[in-house]
Amino acid sequence: MKRTMAIFKREFAAYFRAPMGFVVCAIFMAVSGLYFSSGVLSAYINLVGELAFIQSFFFVIIPLMTMRVFSEDRKNGTEVLLYTSPASSLEIVMGKYLAALALFLLMTSGTLVHVIITILYGGLVNINVLGAYVGFVFLGAAYVALGVFTSALTENQIIAAIISFVVMIVLSLLDVVSSMLGSVASTLIDKVNIFGLTDLQIDKAGSAVTAALNWLNPSTRTNNYIQGIFELSPILFFVSFVAVFLFLTNRVIEKRRWSQG
Amino acid sequence: MIEIRDLVKYYGDICAVDHVSFSVEEGEILGFLGPNGAGKTTTMNILTGYLSATSGTVLVNGHDILENPHEAKKCIGYLPEHPPLYLDMTVTEFLQFVAELKGVPKELRIRQMAEIMKLVRITDVAGRLIKNLSKGYRQRVGIAQALVGNPQVLVLDEPTVGLDPKQIIEIRNLIKELGQRHTVILSSHILPEVQAVCERVVIINKGKIAAVDTPAGLSRKMTSTSRLQLSVEGPSKEIVQKLRLIPGIHKAELFTEKEENISVIEVENEPETDVRRQIFYEMARNSWPIIEMKSLDPTLEEIFLQVTGNYQEGKRG
Structure with a gap:
């Protein structure tokens, strides 16, 4: 735990030793500030909409945050220091993940200024806003884990950023693509109908594919929170999502040290 | 440890x-x-x-x-x-x-x-x-x-x-x-x-x-014999001949002749014998002054090349 803290402190401070931490925060604040001020100008403040708007920029902001997490250490040779220290690789992964997550939370807390302004001027801040924040933070935490994982894959920061960028875009497009893939699936089944299925069954199979893809999509998971409905299952989903990617990150690192290739 | x-x-x-x-x-x-x-x-x-x-x-x-x-x-x-x-x-x-x-x-x-x-x-x-x-x-x-x-x-x-x-x-x-x-x-x-x-x-x-x-x-370990290098003032051929007669020395060779009348000679003797004193008296008897005498321990460099070289030969064979 102490070692995780040591790594956490260093990694978090490192964001602000280089310009990257400031740049990412600036992008985040610019995006949210733009939305908020246009709301103010049109006298219609929509905090839930603001978070959804920022969320659509996750695929830029989060890869920029996470691309350096492991790849920089690997490139500079500083990973030797970490892996030959008494810290276990899980402690290292946790420390680095928490540092990136802390930066994300710091940026998110910046938007609280907008909430305060809204409250001060008697704007609408209801349970939906709280729900939107909860969903926003969980989704962000999941994407940060994804970004940390891609950073462990390569020693090139740009490639790490591009991989997580592409994966996040695919995930955000999954909404649109899922119904398309569902109909593709039913057409395929129709063409090679070896089990003699009826049309109704084929349609059902297609929509099952769509449903499964939607189930896997993190960005649709927060829809109910925005309505002010607090369910447990999305939280479990996001916690598992984070756990799986951190586990995979740990495996990737261990694998590289153990591989004989 | x-x-x-x-x-x-x-x-x-x-x-x-x-x-x-x-x-x-x-x-x-x-x-x-x-x-x-x-x-x-x-x-x-x-x-x-x-x-x-x-x-x-x-x-x-x-x-x-x-x-x-x-x-x-x-x-x-x-x-x-x-x-x-x-x-x-x-x-x-x-x-x-x-x-x-x-x-x-x-x-x-x-x-x-x-x-x-x-x-x-x-x-x-x-x-x-x-x-x-x-x-x-x-x-x-x-x-x-x-x-x-x-x-x-x-x-x-x-x-x-x-x-x-x-x-x-x-x-x-x-x-x-x-x-x-x-x-x-x-x-x-x-x-x-x-x-x-x-x-x-x-x-x-x-x-x-x-x-x-x-x-x-x-x-x-690397040297079964020990070697000496001498610089002596005098006729090189005769010096080498005299050196070869000293018991314990099985090889004496003119290495180079530097300056006027000074020959540099390399001497190999049997292991664990010390011939330096005999060499001194022999040279003194003939009035050939010894300018320099040093033992040639192999440097680690030579050992290193020998060790790694031997290994390569062994592998080929």
């Missing part, structure tokens, strides 16, 4: 380390010598737990590096070939981080860091960013980093590469100093360095151990 048994490491089909075994005693400075690409760095990376071995075991202070890495790594301070430094930190910040990472108790940290910085002489750059330091200072910060937590074993991989001659001497002296309190494994491809610093030498070539001995023992 450290025991390496039957270490094997393959990178794909390439065998980088081939059944290497040796041990290091407590308080010893061991030189790990080999040409580039001999498997030194790989061995050190395995020894410190950075890489895994294909087979074989490493015991550090009785702890297996794979079974019990936490305890084993606590005993080791490692300076890799490229010092692992966070360039964006100041020296103090960096050492503070390493101390936290290695779990040095808070109350010890400040005192220990001050001691280390004094020992490796980086106190005057403590507040500077590492990226602004010269190569020599970075190397010292790298050594300081290895010293944090006061590990019993220091593993230094080519610590003097890329330094200027003055810095090399300073780092060597520092290593000698460290050897008084730590067990040190020092890898190098520079022979005089190992000769100057180490008590025992392991020579590795193409992943295999070619020889293990003290520097002096190696030179003894």
Whole structure:
């Protein structure tokens, strides 16, 4: 735990030793500030909409945050220091993940200024806003884990950023693509109908594919929170999502040290 | 202190380390010598737990590096070939981080860091960013980093590469100093360095151990005879003839003739005989003044070439 803290402190401070931490925060604040001020100008403040708007920029902001997490250490040779220290690789992964997550939370807390302004001027801040924040933070935490994982894959920061960028875009497009893939699936089944299925069954199979893809999509998971409905299952989903990617990150690192290739 | 048994490491089909075994005693400075690409760095990376071995075991202070890495790594301070430094930190910040990472108790940290910085002489750059330091200072910060937590074993991989001659001497002296309190494994491809610093030498070539001995023992082993070089003023032919008559000398040859009337002669005698006195009296009787007489111990360089060369021949055969 102490070692995780040591790594956490260093990694978090490192964001602000280089310009990257400031740049990412600036992008985040610019995006949210733009939305908020246009709301103010049109006298219609929509905090839930603001978070959804920022969320659509996750695929830029989060890869920029996470691309350096492991790849920089690997490139500079500083990973030797970490892996030959008494810290276990899980402690290292946790420390680095928490540092990136802390930066994300710091940026998110910046938007609280907008909430305060809204409250001060008697704007609408209801349970939906709280729900939107909860969903926003969980989704962000999941994407940060994804970004940390891609950073462990390569020693090139740009490639790490591009991989997580592409994966996040695919995930955000999954909404649109899922119904398309569902109909593709039913057409395929129709063409090679070896089990003699009826049309109704084929349609059902297609929509099952769509449903499964939607189930896997993190960005649709927060829809109910925005309505002010607090369910447990999305939280479990996001916690598992984070756990799986951190586990995979740990495996990737261990694998590289153990591989004989 | 450290025991390496039957270490094997393959990178794909390439065998980088081939059944290497040796041990290091407590308080010893061991030189790990080999040409580039001999498997030194790989061995050190395995020894410190950075890489895994294909087979074989490493015991550090009785702890297996794979079974019990936490305890084993606590005993080791490692300076890799490229010092692992966070360039964006100041020296103090960096050492503070390493101390936290290695779990040095808070109350010890400040005192220990001050001691280390004094020992490796980086106190005057403590507040500077590492990226602004010269190569020599970075190397010292790298050594300081290895010293944090006061590990019993220091593993230094080519610590003097890329330094200027003055810095090399300073780092060597520092290593000698460290050897008084730590067990040190020092890898190098520079022979005089190992000769100057180490008590025992392991020579590795193409992943295999070619020889293990003290520097002096190696030179003894390598020469069944001892050789002398003489500079004598007088007629060269006659001098050589007279020398050949001295019992114990089985070879005397004119090496070169330098200046006027001074011949440089190489003499080989039977092992464990000392012919220097006889040579002196013989020359004195003939009134040929000896200008210079020195024994030609083989340098580690010669031994090294001999050892690695022999190995290659053996492999071909």
